Amino acid sequence: MRWVPLARKEARAVASSKGVWLLAVLLVPLGYRPNYVGWDALGPNITAGYVQMAGSALLPLGVLLLSYRSIVGERTSGSVKIVLGLPLTRTDVLIGKVLGRTAGIAGPVSVAFLVLAVVGIVDHGVFDPLVFLGTVVLTLLHVGALVSVAVSISAVVSRGVTAVGTVLGGIYFPFVLFWELLSIGLFTGVTGTPVDPFDPPASGPLFFLLRLSPGGAYRVVSNWILGVGNSPDLFNRVLTKFQPQVYANAYVVEATFPPESVPFYLHEAFSLLVLPAWIVVPLGLARYRFTRGDVV
Structure with a gap:
């Protein structure tokens, strides 16, 4: 070496x-x-x-x-x-x-x-x-x-x-700060389906896209370790999503998909490969x- x-x-x-x-x-x-x-x-x-x-x-x-x-x-x-x-x-x-x-x-x-x-x-x-x-x-x-x-x-x-x-304009801003907005825009532009962050559609491609950034994958796996839910959002936003009569702009698989219809590629293990x-x-x-x- x-x-x-x-x-x-x-x-x-x-x-x-x-x-x-x-x-x-x-x-x-x-x-x-x-x-x-x-x-x-x-x-x-x-x-x-x-x-x-x-x-x-x-x-x-x-x-x-x-x-x-x-x-x-x-x-x-x-x-x-x-x-x-x-x-x-x-x-x-x-x-x-x-x-x-x-x-x-x-x-x-x-x-x-x-x-x-x-x-x-x-x-x-x-x-x-x-x-x-x-x-x-x-x-x-x-x-x-x-x-x-x-x-x-x-x-x-x-x-x-x-x-x-390049680091700021090509990586930090698009993949760290604004990846959620860019993902929503790309998804809506391709499919024509509008996305409400407080009540997102149960779309596998949308949720998969959100976890392709380094930060999104990192939070999916760390939430998996914490046991709070399958999501590319911060753990406190994920937990807030599960609160009764509380609206939170978090993309949480368990709160969006029926258990039997979750695409296999949204399992947290796939995000472990992204980093x-x-x-x-x-x-x-x-x-x-x-x-x-x-x-x-």
Whole structure:
């Protein structure tokens, strides 16, 4: 594994930066948002829900901004020639950058989750460690998917401004902030069926589309771990959907489909495959371009 020294160097560089620790500090207040509906349904395990909230708010933007210069920044400074002069293939460079940067971000982020765990125990009592650990591991997989996307973009563009524009305009806004709106628009445009977020149609393609983004897949699987319902929405919105005489704009399979008519592809296990796909597919495309293009 020739990429290990590069990954180690990358991890140290990221973990020692001010940006990643600022992100970790901000994740605690963004994640810690107690709510009655969550406490009533989950009890102490609401602490794992705080991790989901932290992983869905600022974390995607922070990870993308911490990763988009990983290769294009070295190309601009000229130091990429030193990296490529090492006994590494360009595939090794991509793998080392992704794994090293993921590890460098995962450390401080895990510290934030540890703080949330302590606060949760103090406020709510001892939670199920497997539920909490499962949510944390899944969140770090989410981080890895976002790092892979940003590093892949960094590998195929020639300027930093192009990289940040692509990361924000091509990934963050469409796939993180506005994926629900884009999915609804695409579904309505193709089928002609209007979508009321408070009472969505029982359409398998619509619900499947909503969980194809990294964040949608992440929330589907984390909700599965929490046991709150099959949905790409935050756990508290999912739980609110089940409240009597309460309307919530959440896309919850159990609240929309009769049990016998749920399409098999809406099972949470399929969403567990989406996050690895967001790691492998961008890296594969970047590798094709990076190994054939002039990056210096």
